[in-house]
Amino acid sequence: MDSKILLVRPVLFRKIEERLAFDDQTCESLTRWADNFDRVVMACPLMPEYLVDESESSIKLQAIADLPCADRVELVPLPYAYKIPDFIKTYKTTSQLLSAKIQECQYLCFALSGLIGDWAAIACLEAMKLQRPYAVSADRVEYEVIARTLFTKASRKNIPIKRLIKNFVTLPFIKPYQRYLIRRSKVGLFQGQDCYSAYSAFCDNAYCAYNTHTKKSDQIDISRLDLKIKSVLDNEPLRLCYAGRASDMKGPLDWVRVIHHLCQGGVNLKATWMGDGPLLSDMKSLADKLGIADKIHFAGFVSDRSQILETMRNNHIFLFCHITPESPRCLVESLVSGCPIIGYSSHYSEGLVSEFGGGAFVPIYNWQELANLIVYLNSDREKLSKLIFNAALSGQQFDQVSLFKNRSDLIKHYLDINY
Incomplete structure (x- = not known):
């Protein structure tokens, strides 16, 4: 019998000329799932038309029908129901739809994301009713992310009041709800050490399983690595970069403050935010106010992923100030590019370099200590060059083909039933 997996995920379906589409990275993931299963059923919320203009215009979309695996993929649009009335209104029909899809598929994997509008969680409940084993996955600790945005003043000011109220009301329920679902799963695939540390105690078969989009061909070659190390040892200006959205959880204003502190410390540098x-x-206003606008290149959205990787290969430090327990892929891409990750400490970032090195960290929110660390590394170019070499070693672990095969093999091992 052909292997068939049902994936229920929070990533959004979009539309391109009436055809369903994903962002390019999700399309990569879908293709990798199709490499390991004969058929893939993908169930995700569909972004409503009225929200399209308000969405991130910079997201690079790709029609799913154009993927090489399209003939083996079934798409199941689900309601966009992140408001309580919408969730209640669509709950019955959507749970029935998920139950039907569960009965059609041999393997089940549900990516938990929250409470209201989390159809993956509802899929877990439906699988329990049918006494079907299922896998869960998570790429961030949702209740911690919400808590930090609720109780951090800088974050609260950028969140609409209605969402703040909803988050405040629902927050106490998310942790026990997710633990309930995880305890009843057959296997847990938790991206990075933050997620693994938060959830593994509640799952008998828990794994730290990475979901990346880097290939072996993306890894920095030895000649480029040698040139980068040579530029460090020749005392060229320190080059720092970051790739990601300028949103609260990324700590962008702390990032600018670090650059300012480095300039005050006499570090000759060039910084880039993509x-x-x-x-x-x-960020731009703060850079102007601090008098360092000429030191930072704000590249804006960069749609070409190869250009992002090329920038990382050319830089000496990937500086990040993430304040929430998530699993950002930019840190993996940086290591693949031989660019050491220097920033706020987390189980995730530390786990990425635990075996081979290539990172250095300070406590969260302590941007002054982070700047001092980089001042020290700039003065000890030999140590920085070793971090660059070790980052490239750590990056060799993250090949999407191997990592997706590992995730798929774990699902098959634990969920293989006579179906």
Whole structure:
């Protein structure tokens, strides 16, 4: 019998000329799933038309019908129901639809994301009713992310009041709800050490399983690595970069403050921020106010992923100030590019370099200590060059073909039933 997997995920379906589409990275993931299963059923919320203009215009979309695996993929649009009335209104029909799809598929994998509008969680409940084993996955600790945005003043000011109220009301329920679903799963695939540390105690078969989009061909070659190390040892200006959205959870204003502190410390540097977002104008204003606008290149949204990787290969440090427990892929891409990750400490970032090195971290929110660390590394170019070499070693672990095969093999091993 052909292997068939049902994936229920929070990533959004979009539309391109009436055809369903994903962002390019999700399309990569879908293709990798199809490499490991004969058929893939993908169930995700569909972004409503009225929200399209308000969405991130910078997202690079790709029609799913154009993928090489399209003939083996079934798409199941689900309601966009992140408001309580919408969730209640669509609950019955959507749970029935998920139940039907569960009965059609041999393997089940549900990516948990929250409470209201989390159809993956509802799929777990339906699988329990049918006494079907299922896998869960998570790429961030949702209740921690919400808590930090609720109780951090800088984050609250950028969140609409209705969403703040909803988050405040639902927050106490998310942790026990997710733990309930995870305890009853057959296998848990938790991206990075933050997720693994938060969830693994509640799952008998828990794995730290990475979901990346880098290939072996993306890894920095030895000649480029040698040139980068040589530029460090020749005392060329320190080159720092970041790739991601200028949003609260990325700590973009702390990032600018670090650059300012480095300049005050006499570090000759060039900094680049690749990405747009709601705080980009605040970043530029702060850079102007601090007198360092000429030191930072705000590249805006960069759609060409090869250009992002090329920038990382050319830089000496990937500077990040993430304040929430998530699993950002930019850190993996940086290591693949031989660019050491220097920033706020987390189980995730530390786990990425635990075996081979290539990172250095300070406590969260302590941007002054982070700047001091980089001042030290700039003065000890030999140590920085070793971090660059070790980053490239760590990056060799992250090949999407191998990692997706590993995830798929775990699902098959634990969910293989006579179906």
